[in-house]
Amino acid sequence: MNSVKHIGDVVCAIIERNGRILIAQRPEGKSLPLKWEFPGGKVEEGECAPEALRRELCEELGITVAVRHPLTPVRYAYESFSLRLLPFLCEIESGEPILHEHCALAWVMPEMIDSYDFPAADIPILAEYRLLRSGRTA
């Protein structure tokens, strides 16, 4: 039997601007320390996923986003917890990202994203994003 704690739905944003994507580095002392991730967080009770994402990005980065295209949700079990990760392509409507909860932010070229250390749950999302982009540029 798998007894790891299920933390529920986590939303995350793939934000593109001027051909680059925004990624954020998790702080030391939290789960998955120093991993790079797409900004976002847990969906709270009573919220829909886009609402949760807009709230999280406002709290974490001080930006307002338009939530656009959903990518395929990923279920993943780490050693100590499991989650369902819901990715969305987003666009910044207002604000400039500032660090509140992460230890670093980076705007990276999509072709460089694989050189950053992402959590295992994000790997299928990175693959789907690559496919989407290749369709766009074909």
Ligand SMILES: Nc1nc2c([nH]c(=O)n2[C@@H]2O[C@H](COP(=O)(O)OP(=O)(O)OP(=O)(O)O)[C@@H](O)[C@H]2O)c(=O)[nH]1
């Ligand atoms: N935002 C975000 N979280 C992710 C990604 N991939 C992934 O496994 N996660 C996990 O999903 C959870 C997000 O929840 P959260 O953002 O509300 O939690 P947290 O980091 O504040 O604290 P906690 O994990 O210590 O409770 C974290 O455990 C995080 O490690 C991702 O790409 N973006």
